């Protein structure tokens with residue numbers, strides 16, 4: 001059973017990892033709803049993929065707003081029919097330690113990286129339960145289970161997303177739905193460059209902490225999504241998969257040669 005003709009919805013997909021996931025799903029023949037909160041960026045992303053004759057629909061919505069999410073899922077279904085795959089990719093990063101982080105940054109991070117995952121998964125689950133089939137993938141981060149300084153809200157929100165996925169997997173399993181979580185390591189992206197700038201660190205310094213010596217490419221995450229969405233992964237649920245070149249294994253002594 002291939003993915004061709006099935007419908008996927010990817011949140012935060014106007015750029016970065018979400019856009020690449022969308023493109024790779026299109027290449028597998030899926031009909032893909034690209035969501036982002038920025039209408040103009042969503043439209044541009046849609047047009048880019050349409051140039052390659054892919055079946056895509058750009059639907060702007062803020063995943064932190066329940067009414068937006070409801071409209072998004074209704075519009076997606078009207079456009080492309082029953083949803084097979086939801087990829088909860090939208091995320092924001094705010095730097096700051098517990099001592100310094102403004103309350104607003106904590107709230108914004110949790111609104112997108114945790115509550116947005118809940119709202120979209122709930123909307124997908126209600127539909128997939130009726131179909132008795134479907135796949136939900138959460139894009140968290142290795143920051144959700146390894147410690148990092150000056151990223152207190154991001155780490156805590158990504159940890160919430162990981163455990164949400166594990167708990168939802170148990171709830172969804174009797175309905176034929178799998179839920180899994182991908183934890184990207186440092187990925188060549190705008191978000192990484194913003195993070196590096198906020199920490200005043202050169203990207204090359206990061207590479208010394210990754211056993212493969214390379215950043216992840218967004219395609220690495222996209223190919224993991226493809227596998228989790230496939231028939232081959234039907235018995236895989238509640239799993240947390242780090243796609244990080246071994247970065248989460250890092251210890252100062254590990255790479256000492």
Ligand SMILES: NC(=O)c1ccc[n+]([C@@H]2O[C@H](COP(=O)([O-])OP(=O)(O)OC[C@H]3O[C@@H](n4cnc5c(N)ncnc54)[C@H](O)[C@@H]3O)[C@@H](O)[C@H]2O)c1
Pocket residue numbers: 011012013014015016017018035036037038061062063064089090091092112116139140141142183184185186187188189190191192
């Ligand atoms: N880049 C990395 O190194 C890295 C590492 C680990 C995890 N991740 C995670 O991967 C995901 C994608 O990261 P990226 O690097 O492509 O980030 P990015 O900032 O390039 O893209 C995120 C997208 O999400 C959208 N978005 C933000 N808030 C939204 C909202 N409320 N509703 C809808 N869309 C919203 C943004 O507009 C943006 O287009 C994020 O969840 C991020 O936390 C990234």
